[in-house]
Structure formats: C-alpha cells, structure tokens
Amino acid sequence: MEARPVKRRGLVLVNTGNGKGKTTAALGLMLRAWGHNMKVVMLQFIKRSAADYGEHRAARKIGLEIVSRGAGFMRGKDEEQHRELALEQWALAREKINSGDYDLVVLDELAYPLKYGWLSAEDVLEVLKNRPPEVHVVITGRGIPAEIIDFADTVSEINEVKHAFKNGIKAQRGIEF
Numbered sequence: 256m257e258a259r260p261v262k263r264r265g266l267v268l269v270n271t272g273n274g275k276g277k278t279t280a281a282l283g284l285m286l287r288a289w290g291h292n293m294k295v296v297m298l299q300f301i302k303r304s305a306a307d308y309g310e311h312r313a314a315r316k317i318g319l320e321i322v323s324r325g326a327g328f329m330r331g332k333d334e335e336q337h338r339e340l341a342l343e344q345w346a347l348a349r350e351k352i353n354s355g356d357y358d359l360v361v362l363d364e365l366a367y368p369l370k371y372g373w374l375s376a377e378d379v380l381e382v383l384k385n386r387p388p389e390v391h392v393v394i395t396g397r398g399i400p401a402e403i404i405d406f407a408d409t410v411s412e413i414n415e416v417k418h419a420f421k422n423g424i425k426a427q428r429g430i431e432f
C-alpha cells in the first residue's frame with residue numbers, strides 16, 4: 256500500500272538577528288526546495304537590480320529566479336526613490352505569493368522597508384494571512400517587527416559571535432557577495 260502523501264502546509268519562516276547568514280540560509284532553503292522541483296523565487300528588497308553577487312550569477316547559470324529591486328543599502332538623499340522601489344517590489348511580492356504559481360517565495364531584506372516605515376507590519380500580515388495555504392514564505396533581515404515574528408511558524412535568530420569585518424577584514428568574494 257502506498258503511503259498517503261503528506262498534505263503540505265505553507266510555512267512562514269523568518270531568518271533574523273545580527274549575525275551573518277540570514278540571506279545565505281534562505282538561498283540554501285531555495286536550493287533545497289528547487290531540488291524537489293518546487294517553484295521558487297527570491298525577491299530582494301534594497302539591493303539594486305544590477306546586483307551581481309555570486310547568488311545572482313549562480314541563479315542565471317542554473318535557472319533560479321532572483322529579482323532585486325532597490326536603490327542600494329545607503330539611504331541617501333533620494334529617499335522617495337528608495338520608497339518607490341520598495342513599494343514596487345512589495346507589489347511584485349504580493350503578486351507572486353498570491354499567484355499560487357510558487358511553492359516558496361523568499362522576501363530578502365524585507366526588514367528595511369519595514370524599519371523605514373515604507374511598509375507596515377499590517378500590510379505584510381494581511382498578505383501572509385490571506386495567501387494560498389500551500390505557499391511557503393521566507394523573510395530575512397534584522398529587526399523584523401514582533402507581530403510578524405508572532406505570526407511566523409519558524410523563526411531563527413542568528414547571533415553574532417564574531418564577524419571578520421569587525422577586525423577590519425574587507426568583504427570577501429564568495430563569502431559576503
């Protein structure tokens with residue numbers, strides 16, 4: 256007799272904390288799901304659309320979908336542009352989550368638009384609560400609001416024990432970008 260397939264329940268996962276590894280852990284999860292032929296996408300907030308880190312290169316090579324849209328990490332003079340790009344990316348995130356076409360949607364660096372008040376925790380919760388029930392959503396970033404942490408199913412806080420940067424070691428290719 257065949258085992259009954261386990262019914263999938265979409266999870267909300269949060270990778271937060273001050274230590275290194277939030278985004279890269281989300282990439283690892285994407286790879287794991289993709290290995291099961293699940294449809295996956297990473298939407299990056301803040302990072303510029305021209306971002307060409309190792310993960311963007313890898314994604315192009317193997318056909319993974321990563322979409323970056325932002326004005327970079329410096330919150331410079333043109334705050335309005337930062338906000339607009341973040342809201343555009345949020346609109347795309349809602350569309351992807353609600354389409355039901357994806358098994359796993361990663362919202363990378365969603366913490367920034369929340370911190371700057373471009374997006375509210377209620378906006379995010381509204382989408383998470385009303386999404387198709389099988390869609391897994393992963394959120395990364397420092398300082399995710401408590402309401403989202405409360406709603407999430409799995410929350411990992413990566414604690415910084417040490418970071419090379421603090422010893423004056425510059426960002427290393429393949430490790431930081």
Ligand code: ATP
Nearest residue numbers: 273274275276277278279280415418420430431432
């Ligand atoms: P990664 O992308 O390496 O998984 P992350 O997503 O946990 O890191 P972010 O807050 O998104 O970290 O910051 C991205 C960049 O900042 C990365 O280059 C990362 O190595 C670096 N970084 C992360 N944590 C620290 C830290 N505690 N001190 C200094 N630099 C850090």
Ligand code: MG
Nearest residue numbers: 277278364395
């Ligand atoms: Mg990150």
